[in-house]
Amino acid sequence: MAASVLSGPPMNQALSPSATEEFRRGWGTILASVLGIGLGMAAVPxxxxxxxxPHLAKAFGWSIGQIMTSMMVITMMSLIGGPLYGAWAEKIGVRRIVLVALPVWGLGFASLALSDGSLTRFYLTWLVVGAVGAATLPITFTRAVNRGFDKAKGLALGLSMTGTGLFGIFGKPLLAWVLAAYGWRMGFIVLGMMPVLVATPLVALLLREEKGTSPAAPVAELIERPGMTVPQALRDWRFWLIAVALVPISFALGGPVPNLELILKDGGITPEQALTITPLMGLASIMGRLVGGWLLDRVWAPLVGTVLLSAPAISFWYFSSGTLDVAQARAAVFVLSFALGIEYDLVAFLVARYFGLKRYSAIYGLLYVCFAAGAGFAPMVFGRNHDASGNFHGILMQCAGVLVVSSLAFLALGKYRRFEAEA
Incomplete structure (x- = not known):
């Protein structure tokens, strides 16, 4: 068994030569992850x-809660598929999994254009889409990044997951234009074909990850990285502290995002004004990933997580006021999205620093179950709350308190572990 000792956070203040070499060798892995994650199930739905x-509600008479239940369906598939794909990636590598999953996921998403008013068939389609799409989640792509980077791990993870923010910047305005010009069916088709025609060929070109190796480091160094096995991690209280904290945090952060247009409407923001505000989500998310990644390499990660993940409580207070102006709405959306930019990166970083890389994907997959459980069920709960009360004010204020309390739990994690290879 690999030995481990506790150590403090790295204090390097700039990219060292070895970190520069990591980026020189691993830029393809990062770019492939940007495309795969940005056009995968983590971002598109x-x-x-x-x-x-609103288009589905008008076409079929469904309520917002019924529509947002689709997010719960893909969450169920994430809960099952995430850990399975994570463990599978340890055996056959990331490349083989994602090059099959990306095109099938895209075609499945495009097939939602065939929806005919049956909620049962709508949910069954999402069930199949989610089962395949779980392989496009950061669980798989961050394995390749984590194994290729050490000195600049936080920044590399942040860069690799900017794809979600880029989709927010470019994908949402594109979709809004398609919906206005060609209708919701074409919207599903356009978004669904992007993983097929854009992500798949470029990931095939850029990602050269094989079993036990990474394009960013020599094979001999990466055949077996030290760290904990899954049973060892499950016996560690730190694993359960992270797991328990992630559920309410992901619920509080995940609920507002798909419902953001309605939340802004409740605050008095017109649809035209909202179209100028929501693209900020992508920009702020990218900034959160880059700034957060930079901080993770230099500052104790639990402190970074506590501060950045609790900050959206301020946004929720503004959202629930019912009297938003455009400047307040922009500030609130920016703070929320900045925090969304660090969430995946933080979990990936914590797994690497506290449990090592020996079974990284499998351990991350288990923690992702906790994250997905909160984030996936939240849109449905938020939607049904809106159906019942006519607004999101009450649930937003509850989430503000939950977010602060849960984020503080990370401070108990203590010093990083330093894993030593087996003798």
Whole structure:
């Protein structure tokens, strides 16, 4: 068993020569991850369902809660598929999994254009889409990044997951234009074909990850990285502290995003004004990933997580006021999205620093279950709350308190572990 000792956070203040070499060798892995994650299940449904919802409600008479239940369906598939794909990636590598999953996921998403008013068939389609799409989640792509970077791990993870923010910047306006010009069916087709025609060929070109190796480091160094096995991690109290904290945090952060257009409407923001505000989500998310990644390499990660993940409580207070002006709405959306930019990166970083890389994907997959459980069920709960009360004010204020309390739990994690290879 690999030995471990506790150590403090790295204090390097700039990219060292070895970190520069990591980026020189691993830029393809990062770019492939940007494309795969940005056009995968982590980004596309989250940023698009708020735009699809009014059109589906008008076409079929469905309520917002019924439509947002689709997010719960893909969450169920994430809960099952995430850990399975994570463990599978340890055996056959990331490349083989994602090059099959990306095109099938895209075609499945495009098939939602065939929806005919049956909620049962709508949910069954999402069930199949989610089962395949779980392989496009950061669980798989961050394995390649984590194994290729050490000195600049936080920044590399932040860069690799800017794809979600880029989709928010470019994908949402594109979808809004398609919906206005060609209708919701074409919207599903356009978004669904992007993983097929854009992500798949470029990931095939850029990602050269094989079993036990990474394009960013020599094979001999990466055949077996030290760290904990899954049973060892499950016996560690730190694993359960992270797991328990992630559920309410992901619920509080995940609920507002697909419902953001309705939240802004409740605050008095017109649809025209909202179209100028929501693209900020992508920009702020990218900034959160880059700034957060930079901070993770230099500052104790639990402190970074506590501060950045609790900050959206301020946004929720503004959202629930019912009297938003455009400047307040922009500030609130920016703070929320900045925090969304650090969430995946933080979990990936914590797994690497506290449990090592020996079974990184499998351990991350288990923690992702906790994250997905909160974030996936939240849109449905938020939607049904809106159906019942006519607004989101009450649930937003509850989430503000939950977010602060849960984020503080990370401070108990203590010093990083330093894993030593087996003798």
């Amino acid at each position: 989250t940023y698009s369902m708020g735009l699809f919802a």
